[in-house]
Amino acid sequence: MSISFSNTVPYGHDTIHCFAVGPISTNCYAYVSGEACLVIDPGFDGKALASQLEHQNLTTIVATHGHGDHVGGVAELMRPSTAFLINEKDLELAQSPNAAGHRPGESLPPTPTGFLSEGNIVSVGTARFRIIETPGHTPGGVCLVGQGSAEGLCFTGDTLFAGSAGRTDLPGGNFDQLIQSLARLRKELTLDCVVLPGHGGATSMREELATNRFYQ
Numbered sequence: 001m002s003i004s005f006s007n008t009v010p011y012g013h014d015t016i017h018c019f020a021v022g023p024i025s026t027n028c029y030a031y032v033s034g035e036a037c038l039v040i041d042p043g044f045d046g047k048a049l050a051s052q053l054e055h056q057n058l059t060t061i062v063a064t065h066g067h068g069d070h071v072g073g074v075a076e077l078m079r080p081s082t083a084f085l086i087n088e089k090d091l092e093l094a095q096s097p098n099a100a101g102h103r104p105g106e107s108l109p110p111t112p113t114g115f116l117s118e119g120n121i122v123s124v125g126t127a128r129f130r131i132i133e134t135p136g137h138t139p140g141g142v143c144l145v146g147q148g149s150a151e152g153l154c155f156t157g158d159t160l161f162a163g164s165a166g167r168t169d170l171p172g173g174n175f176d177q178l179i180q181s182l183a184r185l186r187k188e189l190t191l192d193c194v195v196l197p198g199h200g201g202a203t204s205m206r207e208e209l210a211t212n213r214f215y216q
């Protein structure tokens, strides 16, 4: 199992665990608030993630998009009471064994319990995450903008990375849409917003607006 337990950081009264999973080090985040835990992008190694999170009340799993390296661990992590949410526009990608990021032998994700779209709110404890649709890397990519106790952070999946942005050369990718989605993030997020991407380290909007070539 190629899971590495990267780090755990407090965020106010909440806690963010970050695990780097799979061959291309997808960031899987577990956001714990109160008695509840939201997992974002369990890309691979669901069994190892399940054992790391066995004492958590795993209420919801969100996939920021349908690539295999963001959904490959969902099946093994799911519990009977866990919701699994993704944008319907990426359902086909998520369920196709030939889509980008799927690893041979990795389980395909189960049927989602619900679909995410623009303006939806995903709640966990005292934290809420507003869904904004950010197509470009895939048709159904979403970012999760924190509110409540998660105010000031954003999970950006493969839309925005520290110093880069998601590739658009895979099936369903669209460069013009990606640029529009990045502009949307600039409008929606404050300069101090902590950006937690699907790969690589955390950053801030201030840093990205100053240095990311996609914002120059």
Ligand SMILES: [Zn+2]
Binding pocket: 065, 067, 101, 137, 158
């Ligand atoms: Zn991706």
